[in-house]
Amino acid sequence: MGAAVNSSSPSKASIIVDFFKHTPHVDFMRWRWFFVWVSAALVLISLMLFVVRGFNFGIDFTGGTIIEVHYARPVQLGEVREALRKVGFERAVTQYFGTSRDVLIRIPPENGHGASKLSDRVFKALQQKDDRVQLRRVEFVGPQVGEDLREQGGLAVLYALIMILVYVAVRFEWRLSLGAIIALVHDVIITLGVFSLMQLEFNLNVLAAILTIIGYSLNDSIVVFDRIRENFRKIRRKSVEETVNISINETLSRTVNTSLATLMVVIALYLVGGSVLSGFSLALIVGIIVGTYSSVYVASSYALMLGVSRADLMPVKKEGDGLSARP
Numbered sequence: 001m002g003a004a005v006n007s008s009s010p011s012k013a014s015i016i017v018d019f020f021k022h023t024p025h026v027d028f029m030r031w032r033w034f035f036v037w038v039s040a041a042l043v044l045i046s047l048m049l050f051v052v053r054g055f056n057f058g059i060d061f062t063g064g065t066i067i068e069v070h071y072a073r074p075v076q077l078g079e080v081r082e083a084l085r086k087v088g089f090e091r092a093v094t095q096y097f098g099t100s101r102d103v104l105i106r107i108p109p110e111n112g113h114g115a116s117k118l119s120d121r122v123f124k125a126l127q128q129k130d131d132r133v134q135l136r137r138v139e140f141v142g143p144q145v146g147e148d149l150r151e152q153g154g155l156a157v158l159y160a161l162i163m164i165l166v167y168v169a170v171r172f173e174w175r176l177s178l179g180a181i182i183a184l185v186h187d188v189i190i191t192l193g194v195f196s197l198m199q200l201e202f203n204l205n206v207l208a209a210i211l212t213i214i215g216y217s218l219n220d221s222i223v224v225f226d227r228i229r230e231n232f233r234k235i236r237r238k239s240v241e242e243t244v245n246i247s248i249n250e251t252l253s254r255t256v257n258t259s260l261a262t263l264m265v266v267i268a269l270y271l272v273g274g275s276v277l278s279g280f281s282l283a284l285i286v287g288i289i290v291g292t293y294s295s296v297y298v299a300s301s302y303a304l305m306l307g308v309s310r311a312d313l314m315p316v317k318k319e320g321d322g323l324s325a326r327p
Contacts, residue, residue, distance in 0.1 A: 028248050029241045032301040039186055039298055046193025053196050058203030059093065059106045059141060061150045065118045067105040068136040069126060074100040077274070079129060087125040093201075095276040102136070153207045157188065160214050168218075172225050179303035180221045183294040187217045191286045195279075205280040213287030216262070220255055220295035227251050228300070240308065244300050252296070259292040 059066075077094050080103055084092045089107055097104040107118055119138040126133045161181060169177035188210055195202055227247040235243055263285065270281035 024249050024252055026249055026252070027245060028296055029245045029301070029304070032297060032304070035293075035297040036301050036305075039294070042193070043186055043189050046189045046196070049193050049196040053199065055192075055196055055202045056199045057150070058201045059108055060204040061147075061153075061202070062108060063141045064109050065107045066137075066139040066141065067107070067119050067122055068097055068138075069103050069105065069123070070134040070136050071101045071103070071130060072132040073130075075103065075130070077103070080105070080126065083125050083129045084122065087121060089122065089125075092122075093276065095274070149204070153204070156207070157210060157214070160211060161185065164214070164218055168222070168225070171222075172229060173308065175306040175308040176225050176228075176299075176303050178306060179299045179301075179308075180218060180225070182302045183221055183291075183299035184214050184217055186294050186298050187213055187287055187291045190290050191283055194286050195283070200282065201279055203279060205277065206283050209280045209283035209287065212284060213291060216288060217291030217294060220258075220291060221299040223251050223254065224248060224295055224300060225303075241304065244304060248296055248300060255292060255295060259288055263288055 077096070080094050081092070084090075084094070084105070091108050093106040095104050096102065105122060107122070116138070119135065123133070123135050161184060164184065165177050165181050168180045191210065191213060194200075195206065200206075224247060227250055228244055231243050231247050231250075235246065238246065266281050266284045266288065269277060270285060273281055
């Protein structure tokens with residue numbers, strides 16, 4: 001007779017379903033020091049990349065020429081890029097501008113070539129492919145404008161972090177606030193490190209993705225902190241570390257569900273969004289992965305290191321509370 005099948009052994013599918021339906025029991029805080037050092041190493045490597053390799057800033061930050069052309073028929077962006085590549089504009093960025101017949105071309109600054117000469121070269125190259133193409137407008141973005149945009153973009157990130165620091169400190173407690181800010185800075189630096197390492201173009205779309213990552217990572221940290229505060233008031237016989245562990249496990253399925261759902265959308269955007277949105281979507285992919293990790297290990301771990309306790313999150317008793325209970 002054949003061996004009997006052990007129906008009691010769980011399948012992989014049932015294990016996955018069980019994870020999303022029931023609260024897991026993972027001792028995250030047991031490994032917190034290991035991951036704190038891993039995060040510190042990644043941040044240090046990213047900072048070194050900023051100094052050694054720098055960033056590949058796009059036209060938005062370096063200046064350049066913007067050219068808008070109109071075709072009589074719908075045109076493929078690949079055809080436009082190939083025509084520009086043949087005359088030496090390999091770094092030109094092309095995108096549709098409203099319809100598939102209107103194309104916006106961004107060209108980095110070139111020494112010795114003004115906007116008018118560049119536009120003439122571009123227009124002649126496009127006319128060789130389609131003599132009915134029309135030149136709609138030509139604009140030049142100076143280096144000073146790009147420098148101002150870099151400064152304003154950096155200030156936007158700084159102001160966002162300051163406002164988040166104040167918000168979390170008011171809503172929760174200053175130790176949790178610092179833990180959240182450390183996690184946000186950690187996420188931003190590592191995401192920027194990936195762009196510096198791969199020398200991907202850093203433009204306004206990527207800056208918008210960085211600000212989005214800050215909001216996304218904060219949302220994950222707030223969910224965990226809210227559960228920590230709730231459990232501090234409800235669970236009295238557990239240590240601080242055990243209470244934090246319980247809180248992370250109780251919110252883990254929600255965190256993973258949200259991250260997976262968002263990742264599926266962003267990965268689809270990366271695959272079919274074209275070169276214009278590739279930087280934006282890649283920054284979000286890296287930021288979501290790192291932000292999910294940091295909400296578990298970085299934010300909570302640093303809050304523990306700073307000495308957050310049950311007494312810090314207990315509701316403040318008002319004067320006169322309990323007077324009526326006296327005999």
